[in-house]
Amino acid sequence: MKTNRLWSWFWVLIGVLYFLVPLIATFEFSLRAKKGVLSFLAYQRVFEDPQFYKTFLFSLEMGALTILVSILLVVPTAYWIRLRLPQMRSVVEFITMMPFVIPAIVLVFGLIRVFSGPPFFLTNTYIGTDALLIAGYTVLALPYMYRSVDNGLASIDVRSLTEAAQSLGAGWGTILLQVIIPNLRAAVLSGAFLTLATVIGEFTIASFLVGVNAFGPYMSLIGQNKTYESSSLAIISFLLTWAFMGLIQLLNRGGQQALSGAR
Amino acid sequence: MSSNTLPKKNEIKRGAQGVRPAPGNWKNWIGVIPFLLFTFLFIVLPSLSLFVGAFQDAQGNFTFKNLADLFSADIIGAYWVSIRISLATAVGGGLLGFLMAYAITVGGLPRWVRTALTTFSGVAANFAGVPLAFAFIATLGRTGLVTVIFKTLFGLDLYDKGFSLYSFLGLSLTYMYFQFPLMVLTITPALDGLKKEWREASENLGATSFQYWRMVAMPILLPSLLATIILLFGNAFGAYATALSLTGGFLNLVTIVIGSQIKGDILHNVGLGYALALGMVIIMAISMVIYYFLRRRSERWLRT
Numbered sequence: 001m002k003t004n005r006l007w008s009w010f011w012v013l014i015g016v017l018y019f020l021v022p023l024i025a026t027f028e029f030s031l032r033a034k035k036g037v038l039s040f041l042a043y044q045r046v047f048e049d050p051q052f053y054k055t056f057l058f059s060l061e062m063g064a065l066t067i068l069v070s071i072l073l074v075v076p077t078a079y080w081i082r083l084r085l086p087q088m089r090s091v092v093e094f095i096t097m098m099p100f101v102i103p104a105i106v107l108v109f110g111l112i113r114v115f116s117g118p119p120f121f122l123t124n125t126y127i128g129t130d131a132l133l134i135a136g137y138t139v140l141a142l143p144y145m146y147r148s149v150d151n152g153l154a155s156i157d158v159r160s161l162t163e164a165a166q167s168l169g170a171g172w173g174t175i176l177l178q179v180i181i182p183n184l185r186a187a188v189l190s191g192a193f194l195t196l197a198t199v200i201g202e203f204t205i206a207s208f209l210v211g212v213n214a215f216g217p218y219m220s221l222i223g224q225n226k227t228y229e230s231s232s233l234a235i236i237s238f239l240l241t242w243a244f245m246g247l248i249q250l251l252n253r254g255g256q257q258a259l260s261g262a263r
Numbered sequence: 264m265s266s267n268t269l270p271k272k273n274e275i276k277r278g279a280q281g282v283r284p285a286p287g288n289w290k291n292w293i294g295v296i297p298f299l300l301f302t303f304l305f306i307v308l309p310s311l312s313l314f315v316g317a318f319q320d321a322q323g324n325f326t327f328k329n330l331a332d333l334f335s336a337d338i339i340g341a342y343w344v345s346i347r348i349s350l351a352t353a354v355g356g357g358l359l360g361f362l363m364a365y366a367i368t369v370g371g372l373p374r375w376v377r378t379a380l381t382t383f384s385g386v387a388a389n390f391a392g393v394p395l396a397f398a399f400i401a402t403l404g405r406t407g408l409v410t411v412i413f414k415t416l417f418g419l420d421l422y423d424k425g426f427s428l429y430s431f432l433g434l435s436l437t438y439m440y441f442q443f444p445l446m447v448l449t450i451t452p453a454l455d456g457l458k459k460e461w462r463e464a465s466e467n468l469g470a471t472s473f474q475y476w477r478m479v480a481m482p483i484l485l486p487s488l489l490a491t492i493i494l495l496f497g498n499a500f501g502a503y504a505t506a507l508s509l510t511g512g513f514l515n516l517v518t519i520v521i522g523s524q525i526k527g528d529i530l531h532n533v534g535l536g537y538a539l540a541l542g543m544v545i546i547m548a549i550s551m552v553i554y555y556f557l558r559r560r561s562e563r564w565l566r567t
Contacts, residue, residue, distance in 0.1 A: 004370065007370070009366070011359075011366045012366050012372065012380065015443065015447075016383070022401070022440065025408035025409060026398040026402065029401035073298055076297070077295055077297070077298040081295065083294075085291055085295060097551070101547045102544055102547070103501025103547065104501065105518045105521050106310075106313065109313060110309025110310055110540070111309050112525065113309065113316065135301075135304075142302075198389070201394060202392070202504075203393050203503075203507075204503045220504075220507075223397055231401045233394065233397065237394040238394060244389075245385045245386045249382060
């Protein structure tokens, strides 16, 4: 038993090292912008760059809109399927798993091919391009948004709540907005944070649709010519990921783990 | 589901299906129309468009030439590198992740280690793309911390010894950063599902620890282990941002080739680009089908 436990500690240690060493290295690297001394110069430069805020806010905005579209799309659908169309459940679940089969790079390839030409011409205007980006992100978010909401619905009695609301004279809009969504708060929020964590630094789809306007491509651009700044950006986005995951953990303690697809 | 008035509607409808649509039946479908419309527009249509494109020549006529072109040395090479790197990191990450998951579940470690490690894993599994590449450049790049430590402490120049972060090995090490945490997260519940009674029963029957693992635990765990490894495979196979920002497109992965095809017609053949994408989707689809069946098999045991 004693050797068994040592063995366990050994593997945990390996994992922790694998996890921490790159972070320590990146942090140390990010402090070396000024020759000979450790300083936060690289961070200062990043925070002084107007492009940093512009791209970050743009991606944040895209993330917020993606969350909005995802909720509008997923909550009523998952609710309706539990209530009226249980036979469609496996079909819809299958559709929501499609992003695991279609990698982001293939998805954006297809989106451009379909929507940049007739009859849509979405990529000819800024609004159209942003809309296409949000649509792409919504697709990427589908698997975990759907799973999160569906798990949330499983834990409440959808049918009784609906009937109770209906007998009090509520319409569908009222039921969804004032009865179902409030009960799904934790599920929707954890799906939302995971979406945000994925979307903010997303590179693949953003780089082909909006280029350096988005945060992911901006980071990539910085990486090409500014070494220390790129390390500080890595630390910043790591802290962001950490914050989002922490919020999710708080929301569903002991619940299922949140995972996104390949990037 | 069974006690209320609403399910009856479904029962009636199901019974009447194929005879004539029950009155009010179509109303049930209204609720899913937005979802179906959205997924048709942004999942089905793009996929279909690539699929059709893969079978068309420049003039739009039907052809098998694009698919045939996939079997040129360059393209096969790109698929081969992608498959190898995905396999290597799936198996490597899977093994490391499994050993860690083992340590925190049945390994007899204090509870806080488990909480800390799963939290770490949740973050690391989602820390991919551009910043991950930056982190590894700062770690194992030419002037990275670990490279420098090896040089000053052990007098060992990794890059003289033939190591490079911008190679197969380097990219694999980078992918492992999000691969093994994913394994930890997905296999921990499976390890939790191993019942204490099974171990006690096998010990009572005189089995050694090795025999217990070989004959009881492993056969039960194997489907979920394989399923997760396939999941990791797909995770690495579709990765684009990490590889591009690390190697600058130097390593010839399928995703990188598709990426440069979107930017400009580097293959000098648009149809070939579509065929490449189609090939990726087929490989991903096959692995997902295997994943699905393995998952179902593993659930048989792990349901309580």
